Amino acid sequence: MPNTFEAIATQTVSGSSTTNITFSSIPSTYTDLVLVANATASTSGQGMNLYFNGDAGSNYSSTRLYGNGSTATSDRQTSGTFINFALGSFNNGQLVVANIMNYSNTTTNKTVLLRQNTASAFVGALVGLWRSTSAISTIEIIISGGNYVAGSTFSLYGIAAA
């Protein structure tokens, strides 16, 4: 039996000019993808924006639940051009584990369940929707300003159901 939980690719940022992390030609042979990011932005106030298949149209939305140490909040993004991959500013580091469910089926829209942790500020979770039945073959995580700090890592895993 092939491995059920497999590492597909890892990207580790070097230098000071990386603003875009891309996983392309993602094989369609898994059931779910898991994307693990441990990243830091070069400046404050930046976010990480998640895109699928190069789609920059208003085809994304999300519902979020998070706490900042004193308040629990839920908010929503509608008809957005990306999914908010980061929770707040991450110049002190952010850890994200994203489950991209049934990414290769061509019947359902794509749902992402992710947990976000900005150790100095927030903990939360988000459910995101990409309104497309296309199989996901490319994932981009683009920083909204500045660059990813060297050492930031992004790892993509595939989980294959029986």
Added chain:
Amino acid sequence: MSPILGIYASQISGHLWAPSGAYDSIATVTVGSGGAANVEFTSIPSTYTHLQIRGIARDASTSGSINMQFNTDTASNYSRHAIYGDGSGAYASAASTIAFVRPGFVATSSYGSNTFGAIVLDVLDYANTNKYKTMRSLAGVDNNGSGEMDFRSGLWQSTSAITSIKLYVDGGSNFAQYSSFALYGIK
């Protein structure tokens, strides 16, 4: 390997289950046309430490709440907690002495077509006969203007090893076609 489980897995997914590593796929159920009242995993092998169920689901009706029971226990031997957000507010809830745990809320028939909710749930130490059984889940659905994000946990007050898991829609409606749940064993 249990021949019963092997046959069961084969009928569902077309593959015979054979243990291989620390994270194994045990079985997958995908709902066909006409829907399904329940999704059940039976004859679960006791050779793992934890179980994980990963799935996408849609309620063919209007509830959206997914319930779970273990070992066909329908008595009031469960309790649950949740923290969830609906885009407007963050809420907490709890219930005790109840007949099921609730992994999450998924899409309903009023949601956009082709939109399904997602659940990733863990059942910890499921085969341990010295502990009650704990479930935790991350679940949610977004419908571009509505939806819910959930953190949930549940307790089954039984020290029996879990050999079967039943998932069903609260209120008695069906899982819609293309709902799919995959069971994994973790060593």
